[in-house]
Amino acid sequence: MKNFVIAIDGPAGAGKSTVAKIVAEKLGFLYIDTGAMYRALTLKAMKKNIDFGNKEELIKMAENTELKLYQDAKYRVIMDGEDVSEEIRKEEVSRNTHYVASIFEIREILWKMQRKFRENSNIVMEGRDIGSKVFPDAQLKIYLDASVEERAKRRYLQLKEKGEIADIEEIKKEVIERDKKDRNRKIAPLVKLPDAVYLDTTNLTIQEVVEKIINLYHQKLNSSG
Numbered sequence: 001m002k003n004f005v006i007a008i009d010g011p012a013g014a015g016k017s018t019v020a021k022i023v024a025e026k027l028g029f030l031y032i033d034t035g036a037m038y039r040a041l042t043l044k045a046m047k048k049n050i051d052f053g054n055k056e057e058l059i060k061m062a063e064n065t066e067l068k069l070y071q072d073a074k075y076r077v078i079m080d081g082e083d084v085s086e087e088i089r090k091e092e093v094s095r096n097t098h099y100v101a102s103i104f105e106i107r108e109i110l111w112k113m114q115r116k117f118r119e120n121s122n123i124v125m126e127g128r129d130i131g132s133k134v135f136p137d138a139q140l141k142i143y144l145d146a147s148v149e150e151r152a153k154r155r156y157l158q159l160k161e162k163g164e165i166a167d168i169e170e171i172k173k174e175v176i177e178r179d180k181k182d183r184n185r186k187i188a189p190l191v192k193l194p195d196a197v198y199l200d201t202t203n204l205t206i207q208e209v210v211e212k213i214i215n216l217y218h219q220k221l222n223s224s225g
Contacts, residue, residue: 002137003118003119003120003121003122003123004029004122004123004139004140004217005118005122005123005124005125005135005137005138005139006020006023006027006029006123006125006138006139006140006142006213007125007126007130007131007134007135007140007141007142007196008124008125008126008142008144008213009126009129009130009131009132009141009142009143009144009190009191009193009196010128010142010143010144010145011128011145011151011175011178011179011182011190012151012175012178012179012182013150013151013152013154013155013175014145014146014151014201015144015146015154015201015206015209016126016127017033017035017126018206019126019144019206019209019210019213020033020124020125021075021124022206022210023124023210023213023214023217024123024124026210026214027124027214027217028122029121029122029123029124030117030121030122030123030124031071031123031124031125032114032117032123032124032125032126033069033075033077033126033127034110034125034126034127034128034130034134035097035126035128036069036075036077036085036088037067037069037077037110037113037114038097038100038101038110039077039088039089039093039094039097040065040067040077040079040084040088041058041062041065041100041106041110042088042093042096042099042100043079043084043087043088043093044061044065044079044080045058045061045096045099045100046092046093046096048061052099052100055103055105058099058100058103058106059103059105059106059109062100062105062106062109062110063109065079065080066079066080066081067079067113091159091164095174098178098181098182101128101185102187104187107129107133107187107188111133111134114134115134118135128190129188129189129190131143131193131195131196132188132191132193133188139220139224140197140213140216140217140220141195141196141197142196142197142199142216143192143193143197143198143199144199144201144209145192145198145199145200145201145202146200146201146202147202148172148175148176148179149172150201150202151175152168152171152172152175153168155174155175156168156171159171197216199212199213
């Protein structure tokens with residue numbers, strides 16, 4: 001029996017990270033934020049001043065990067081021995097991540113890393129292509145969604161909390177643009193799979209979404225047992 005995988009996909013701001021972390025904690029699963037891995041590589045490229053149009057150089061960089069993810073008091077992303085958990089969340093990194101994420105060879109490098117996590121643990125993994133590419137055989141696939149307005153509002157509040165100046169209309173435009181890029185990219189686009197459970201989180205609390213996913217997990221266990 002393969003270890004259990006809960007694959008959570010969906011657009012930016014649907015609440016994937018928050019929900020996945022809590023679900024993993026409640027079930028005693030390992031939580032994997034795949035977006036953090038792409039952000040980390042983007043940050044590294046920015047620090048090394050690698051041109052985002054230089055595909056070969058970006059692939060070489062990814063091949064020579066060590067990434068470790070773990071949870072203590074907070075979720076940590078360690079790249080080449082350095083904690084980059086805070087830096088990868090900056091807006092500038094968010095805006096540039098699609099350059100790295102659109103390179104097939106880099107996705108393959110990260111897919112391989114991501115699949116290895118299943119060898120030793122049951123996992124909750126979230127991203128854009130978990131059910132479609134990383135774990136097409138995941139026992140439970142979820143597609144989390146929310147309205148553009150709600151996702152922009154969540155992002156706005158996140159930035160305000162960090163003390164950053166934000167314009168909600170600008171954020172809304174960025175959310176729409178990000179969705180367009182995620183859904184239309186040639187490699188591993190964001191899709192709602194026929195075997196994924198669709199959850200609209202617009203009018204749900206985090207706790208309600210968590211409970212729904214945990215109930216779905218128990219239903220899967222009961223039906224397979």
